[in-house]
Amino acid sequence: MASRLNNDYCVILAGGKGRRLWPCSRAEKPKQFIDFFGFGRTQLQQTFDRIVQILPREHIFINTNELYVDLVKEQLPGISDDHIMAEPIHRNTAPSVAWACHRIAHICPDANLLVTPSDQAVNNERAFFQNIEEGFEFVQNNDGLLTLGVKPTRPEPGYGYIQLGDEATHDIYKVKSFTEKPEREFAKMFLESGEFYWNTGVFLARTSYLRECFYRFLPSILRVFDREHADWTIAEENEFIRENFPSYPNISIDYGILEKSEHVFVLKGDFGWADLGTWHSIYEAMRKSETDNVVIDSEVMLDDARNNVIKLPKGKLAVINGLDGYIVAEQDNVLLICRKEDSSSLVRKYVNEVQIQKGDKYV
Known part of the structure; x- marks a missing residue:
């Protein structure tokens, strides 16, 4: 078990503009860098605080935009520069995950990777940690991409949904289908069926398998990157990104990889989750008067x-x-x-x- 833990890594996605929480989330300081609820910690800091309880600090990477590097350094002063992956232009999550997969795989060829957004609430951290441990164990021993789903508590049209297929092992199922932000009537049907779980946007995979998926479904991203890479320094790698990142497709990891792969699984999580990306989801997630x-x-x-x-x-x-x-x-x-x-x-x-x-x- 100890040797496996040495192979576990995480990238926190913190490069979004956060426009759905405008005007409190602004271009110069998006939601992930704001202490939105007055807790004394920003959403990025809370996410990092959570992950550093289960992974070494040096195994955690932050993906962001060049505009926000100073904010990341200010809010996470313990993070070294080579663990901040700053993109020159806003793209969706597929290029971000591809770059993280590339860098981490060159550090540790046998790495298992946890990908998590920076704007989520987790009410039961003990249950979350247990689910992440189960997830790492599964991807270590199986070719596949493992998403974390949570049982819906309301017909929320602002979330993505995962339909459960056949059970692969305890609480882990093959994914039958993905549905992104359904109409409210469909969301009600999903809730009543019991077959659908909310897609948290958190997923795990072995980097070697994830690279195979990128090569197959989005070859324009990783294949050129890996072909050019020799024994670059971090500075040389960053320069390559600045020159080539604008040419990468603006596509999400869900649409670009997860929805196309045959070997996608979902772990039924139970850790009190909420997406804090929209006003409506914040309203639904918080205690009311x-x-x-x-x-x-x-x-x-x-x-x-x-x-x-x-x-x-x-x-x-x-x-x-x-x-x-x-x-x-x-x-x-x-x-x-x-x-x-x-x-x-x-x-x-x-x-x-x-x-x-x-x-x-x-x-």
């Missing part, structure tokens, strides 16, 4: 107001009357008041329109 409002680290006076989520800057007071089912969020020079029900799509729309009509200073 008697009037079903969620007030996030803010000073408010509410009168005849229900089902709202409210996030204000320090030093501001809001007096709210008559609102039902809204987001009220303010940060710097932007105040957003938006229907909560449709917020996931509306916030993206508003960010794009604001950027076009008003400029980058509001984004």
Whole structure:
């Protein structure tokens, strides 16, 4: 067991723009670098704090954008420069995971890799650690990609869903299908069927097997990279990324690899999970008042107001009357008041329109 643990690595994905939590998440400082809930630690720091309990610090890598390197160094001062993988341009998760797989495989050819987003809540860390241990053990001994799923508690259209197939071993099943952000009626059907689990975006694989998948399904990313690589220094590798990363496809690891591979499995997790990437998911995940409002680290006076989520800057007071089912969020020079029900799509729309009509200073 000890020898296997020496082969376990993790990459934390922390390069996203976080636009679905605008205006609190902004281009210069996205959600993963914000102490959003007033806990004293940002989402990135909380994710790192969790992973460092089960893996050595030197086995944890941070994938981010060049714009955020200083934020990563400020918030995780113990991370060495060669463990911060900074991309020159925003791409989706497939190129990010490919680069992490490449670097870690050259450090440890027998590495097992845990990939995790930086914007999730885990309520039961003991159960999470146990699931990760089971996951590492499985991918060490099996050719396959292992996702972590959690049983849905509501018909959430903002999440991805995994349909369970045949059982492979205890609590691990073949994946029958993936569905990304279904309509609410389909989400209700998924919940009632009992066959579908939420896709947490956390997955594990042996780097050797993951590389085979990239070679097969997205050869434009890793194959050129590996062919060019000899005994580069980290600086030379980073320079190669700066020159070539913009040419890589803008595609998610789910769509580019997981949905195409025949050997994909899901582990049924039970660790109290929530995606903290949207206003609606935050509302659903957090404890509510008697009037079903969620007030996030803010000073408010509410009168005849229900089902709202409210996030204000320090030093501001809001007096709210008559609102039902809204987001009220303010940060710097932007105040957003938006229907909560449709917020996931509306916030993206508003960010794009604001950027076009008003400029980058509001984004």
